[in-house]
Amino acid sequence: MSVKKIGIGIVGLGTVGSGLIEIIQKNNNIYKNKYKTDFSINGISAKNRNKKRNVSIKGYKWFDDPVKMTELPNIDIIVELIGGSDGLALKLAKESLKRRKYFVTANKALIAKHGIKIFELSQKYNAKFSFEAAVGGGIPIIRLINNSIIVGKIKNIYGILNGTCNYILTKMRENNLQFNKALKEAQNLGFAEANPKDDINGTDTAYKLAILSNLAFGINTKVSDIYTEGISKIEEIDIKMAQKLGYKIILLGISNLKNNKVMQRVHPSLVSNNSMISKVDNELNTIIIDDEVADKIMVVGKGAGKRPTAASIMADILNIHDENKKKFFVTKNKKVSSLSSKDISKREGRFYIRMGVDDKPGVLADITLFFKKHKISIKSMFQLDNKIKNIVPLVFVTHKITEHKISLVLKKMKALKKIKTKIVLLRIEEL
């Protein structure tokens, strides 16, 4: 069997790009033997040519304009690692496919927004397109959904999709840290970026959830249709109280199919210490697929980092001669549609509510009476002894109730003068 030559163009030379170069350098001989394919990097491009990098780029042909690479006959694959949902990334996708190059990307913003369009282009031009690294870092979730969970009907898909948030919440819990300190630690160790906004506020999780929902349910999600709450409001006291109640607080992305409607949401959630998902600590990610035939399948792995993410990209590259079916995004399901973020009001669940009240006799009775009057059924209540400036923290856990009901009642509650702090509302998820 003769060895095929395959040329790669890499656009974007940050952590993941450098990792990819290292993998190809180290393993190319193994791939030659195993897959009868000789991969060579025939072009590279990045914003700044002279930036200090961990890997030497001297031996590779540099392009100021990466789009030029799509015109070269010795480049078969364009790997896009620059990010951004539009602009150059989108242009590269279009030009690559138009010229029948295999387009490989790790760009979740691009795929969340334009994945279906790019897929249609890849069909039109009979070119390949993969994005394993866009969701779950080193977890091969895209391939799992496209090649394996194809028999029945997925009912729910959810998980921990952001390693930065999971790391921060783990450190807050383990080391009794405040959010800001845990964030700083994560930044120092490279688990959070200098500008962590998209991670912290849930946007990154929403991008990934949109991609998973589109694949699982055959819909076309607008990211703005996903109800999204970040983790910056989580305080030490909530982490501790959750622990006392037998829960951990984690940031989940959740997508449920019910009556042909898909509800998507991203928010901090209290999950039982007995659940498997509560053991997924630090920078690990997990995705759970709940299928009517295969039942629940859970995958856990490194959600970020140079090597795991680069491994997902390399798996895409190595599959260049395989997976001809291209079934993803193909089956737009006309019956199924995405709800808007406002529809979360219809969701039913249990809630954790925390507030600070005046340390005066009768206040607790007043609050419980208020809940009773508004027909909020309370499962358990805690008055904590860590009083600050005469303000006593109270924690309530409700029975099942709709989001609509609880938000109406909390709005009214805010007007009560006895309540001296903002009211923290967290969702309890039974997974």
Add this chain to the structure above:
Amino acid sequence: MSVKKIGIGIVGLGTVGSGLIEIIQKNNNIYKNKYKTDFSINGISAKNRNKKRNVSIKGYKWFDDPVKMTELPNIDIIVELIGGSDGLALKLAKESLKRRKYFVTANKALIAKHGIKIFELSQKYNAKFSFEAAVGGGIPIIRLINNSIIVGKIKNIYGILNGTCNYILTKMRENNLQFNKALKEAQNLGFAEANPKDDINGTDTAYKLAILSNLAFGINTKVSDIYTEGISKIEEIDIKMAQKLGYKIILLGISNLKNNKVMQRVHPSLVSNNSMISKVDNELNTIIIDDEVADKIMVVGKGAGKRPTAASIMADILNIHDENKKKFFVTKNKKVSSLSSKDISKREGRFYIRMGVDDKPGVLADITLFFKKHKISIKSMFQLDNKIKNIVPLVFVTHKITEHKISLVLKKMKALKKIKTKIVLLRIEEL
């Protein structure tokens, strides 16, 4: 796009075979739409035609001799669900491939013993061959190893591979049951077969481990080379003591690559309550792949049962037009070889040791002195108060030591008259 017609012959109509018929009946219209393929069952066969079954087989063409089906032009896929490592199953594999039928099987004994030979035949005749359901029931582990974990080098692969044993150990722990009672419960609920020998004694796990090792390391394992211990010796007291020490007892299959040698073993193991694997309860299975590039990837799902296992077979069927690379078993790694089961003596680890001793003063001191004399370093020791007939149970936890050393010392220990029961030795695994 026109719809392709694909004929299926099913051999073996037990739980999984019936499940497969149900899935095809229920979903065929969906598959027609989604995959442009019309699957029809054009032949069935089983040992007993008139057995009572959950699914009606009236409408399907019956074959007393299933090998006849491989000769039919309207059958493209043979699904083998009869079991057995040789005999009819092997014959069906050979005849199917020879006639260029796609051979799909759930038969772990067959694949563990003849997988590589069958793969070579499939190469020779340019026919397809899949066995997703042979390991991990509904967990798509074969496809994961063949399509995704292909970038780096797998260092370790291990997991809970037998749902029956995991169910029994869970029930022993949760309900304080003796082994025999938990087994009976498992049988009543359909989680254990009438003859559960191969499950209980670890053979089933060894078959699956052999398949995983062959795929992961490119070796050709003899199942007899796998050190195998079952779970029937586990007593309630061990489950309880393990819990007190912060462990759960689970049956693991473990395969480690070190210096180009693969050590494979199946035995009950104490794993920390803090580990993710300790949360995989009841009939769930899990497999952890530890790869030098992708790091650890863990998959959890239903390891047995009609629908999950049938789903894996159906996934094989639906991939009929895909996955042309056929890379599994292809890369026989000449450098790497399998150790024999005796080589477990080189393994190093911590141990849990339980014995019953005379309830007399000085006995404890004598035993600890014995350990000291033989240079077995003890990390912790417990004398339990549940004395039976004047025999006191003692539990020791060792520091790291080789299997060779501990078994030599225990052999000598057996001669001590103060020890009134057999000595139970269990391995502690740090995963």
